[in-house]
Amino acid sequence: MRAMITGSRGFVGAALMQRLAANGHEVAGFSRAGGPDTLTGDLLDPASIRAALAAFRPDVVYNLAAETDLKGPPRHGYAANTDGVTHLLEAVAAAPSVRRVIWMSSQLVNRPGRTVASDTDFAPEGGYGASKAEGERRVRAADGGGKDWVIVRSTTIWGPGMSEHYQGVLRLIRRGLYFHVGRRPRWKSYSYIDNLAAQLEALGSAPTDRIQGRVMYLADSPPIDLRAWSDAFAARFGRRIRTLPEPVARLLGAVGDAMAAAGLRTPLTSRRLDNMMTDYVYDTTLIEAVAGPPAVSMNEGVRRTADWLIARDAGPETSR
Structure with missing residues (x-):
């Protein structure tokens, strides 16, 4: 492939850049920030998108750029997830080299745990989820800019390089x-970063x-x-x-809600507790038909990630 990756300075974008380059x-x-092997641009600046496509002439585009709410509502809103999608659709439609676009969305186009009736059945979680649902609508309405297209919904992504939000956990x-809440299993469809990058790579060249x-x-499968x-x-x-009994955890969540309302940092709120306790398991049949089963097991991913975090927290001498 000759692939251009928007959002290439992010966690997933950087991992995909590394994987694709390593595989030839x-x-x-x-990215807005530019950098090595990176074209400087912004999805909210249509001219920069057109210039990047003309300069690099990719046949595959991965749209991984997004404004998220992991650190609270984004300063400039979620326009990159909506208007940015429209700008990229218009640019790829006019770019003769582009044959395929992989559009990254999110599980949060529906509330975790909700049963979904169809690909266009949305009940978003928060402003971020709503913006990603709107981005999906725009891709579908424009038929992906007239190119091959697929929408992929990410879940919780973990592994070395993960965001500070998840490092905090x-x-x-x-x-x-x-602490655990109660003793029953809580089933989650999570993605280990190397497995996710392999899935994205496979989507670029699949029939x-x-x-x-x-x-x-x-x-990853199984969840x-x-x-x-x-x-x-x-x-x-x-x-x-x-392990805490659920009533005790609920009380701590309510205390955390009050602290958050007062502008104080807290490790637990009722919303976070609900997220911990809600099962969310997604059907991965379609991606496994393209990419095969995940190569990195949960235990191996834990080993790599824990060792990376220990080295990172120890400081630059150990991290090197």
Whole structure:
């Protein structure tokens, strides 16, 4: 492939850039920040998109750029997820080299745990989810700019290089401040970063009839039990995770809500607790038909990620 990746400085974009280059593909990033092998541009600047496509002439485009709410509502809203999609659709429609676009969306186009009737059945979670649902509508309405297209919905993505938001969860485990709620399994469709990058790579070269116009959930299979996943990290950190009865956890969540309302940082709120306790398992049949089963197991992913976090927290001398 000759692939251009928007959002190439992000967690997923950087991992995909590295994988594609290692496997012999020609690759260029597209990012506001620029950088090595990266074209400087912005999805909210249509001229910069057209210039990048003309300069690099990709045959595959991965649209991974997005405004998220992991650090609270984005400063400039979610326009990159909506108007940015429209600008890219218009640019690829006019770009003769482009044959395929992979459009990254999110599981949050529907509330976690909700049963979905169809690919166009939306009940978004928050402003971010609503913006990604609108982005999907725009891709579908424009038939992907007249190119091969597939919409992929990401779930929780973890692994070395993960965002500070998710690193915070692992640090709570490492400090002995994380707890289980109740004793039943909590099933989650999570994605280990190397498995996700492999799935994205496969989508770039898959036969058109395997991907055209489809919506696929990208996640590892089988799903993980959040309790087992957390316990595996705790064991790697030399910790054991305590279990709280649900009523006690609910009380702590309410206290966290009050702290958050007062502008104080808190590791637990009712919303976070609900997310922990809600099962969300997605059908990965479509992506496995294209990419095969995940190559990295949960336990191996935990080992790599825990060791990376320990080295990162130890400082630059150890991290090198």
